[in-house]
Amino acid sequence: MFNNPLRKRQYIGSLIGIIIGVATYVILPMKASEDFLSLGPMNTGHEDLSCNACHTDAKGNLMQQLTTNMQYAVGMRKESVPFGTQDIDNKKCLACHDRPNDRHPTHRFLETKFKDAIKKINATECETCHTEHHGVRVVLDDATFCVNCHSDLKVIDDPIDVPHEELIANKQWTTCLQCHDFHGNHVYKTATKIKDTLSLDAISAYLEGGEDPFTSKKKYYPTSEEEWIKQNEKKTK
Numbered sequence: 001m002f003n004n005p006l007r008k009r010q011y012i013g014s015l016i017g018i019i020i021g022v023a024t025y026v027i028l029p030m031k032a033s034e035d036f037l038s039l040g041p042m043n044t045g046h047e048d049l050s051c052n053a054c055h056t057d058a059k060g061n062l063m064q065q066l067t068t069n070m071q072y073a074v075g076m077r078k079e080s081v082p083f084g085t086q087d088i089d090n091k092k093c094l095a096c097h098d099r100p101n102d103r104h105p106t107h108r109f110l111e112t113k114f115k116d117a118i119k120k121i122n123a124t125e126c127e128t129c130h131t132e133h134h135g136v137r138v139v140l141d142d143a144t145f146c147v148n149c150h151s152d153l154k155v156i157d158d159p160i161d162v163p164h165e166e167l168i169a170n171k172q173w174t175t176c177l178q179c180h181d182f183h184g185n186h187v188y189k190t191a192t193k194i195k196d197t198l199s200l201d202a203i204s205a206y207l208e209g210g211e212d213p214f215t216s217k218k219k220y221y222p223t224s225e226e227e228w229i230k231q232n233e234k235k236t237k
Contacts, residue, residue, distance in 0.1 A: 041135035044209035045222070054092055054132070058082035093126040096223040103184030117148045138207040143200070144173035161193045177203045186214040 042049060058065060058081065065083050072080040086092075090106050108114075109123040121140075122128045131139045155164040160179070167175050178197040179190055191197045202213040 040133035043132050044137040054088055055085040058086050090126050099185055099220040101184055101219055120148045121145055136209045143177045143203055146176040147173045159192050174200050181214050185218050187217040187219055188215040
């Protein structure tokens with residue numbers, strides 16, 4: 001059958017390619033393969049999410065996506081399209097975490113008055129602070145990021161024993177998170193004395209994925225993955 005050694009090698013190579021292709025197609029989408037494919041550990045609270053909770057399929061089939069992006073590459077289209085899966089953006093995050101009481105909603109930072117601040121920290125994107133696959137809650141190095149917007153803060157009838165003006169003058173920017181929940185979703189009473197504020201160690205541990213020092217009670221809770229999938233299916237029908 002294979003008198004020609006070249007034909008034999010081609011046949012064996014094709015057979016191996018088909019086997020690898022079929023195995024890849026069958027094995028990689030399996031739940032057990034998610035840890036292998038992941039870029040890193042899921043962030044705090046996301047440990048039980050499946051990959052397709054965020055990485056939903058992009059529009060069109062593989063050939064359509066490939067053709068469209070080739071056209072973009074040679075200048076025949078103005079914009080590229082997602083390849084394989086849709087990009088992770090604020091819409092994906094807010095599908096589960098949209099809260100009407102959010103003290104710092106991302107869209108607010110699109111206002112002109114924040115243009116200088118977002119050059120230092122792009123608060124218009126959820127991923128700036130909550131980049132996934134790092135195994136933490138917040139990826140920023142420290143808890144002093146409030147300085148970017150509040151360096152000129154003035155508080156009328158200041159309720160705390162060490163006035164905000166003094167804290168700002170002394171550059172005590174870690175005290176912001178020791179008193180205030182950034183998104184304003186925790187149900188707790190804000191301290192009025194510096195000695196009663198949360199410790200910096202507790203806040204740092206929280207940002208790294210540790211125990212919540214504010215409270216376990218929330219005003220609004222994230223949408224479950226199951227509910228999010230149902231909502232997404234309705235939108236795409």
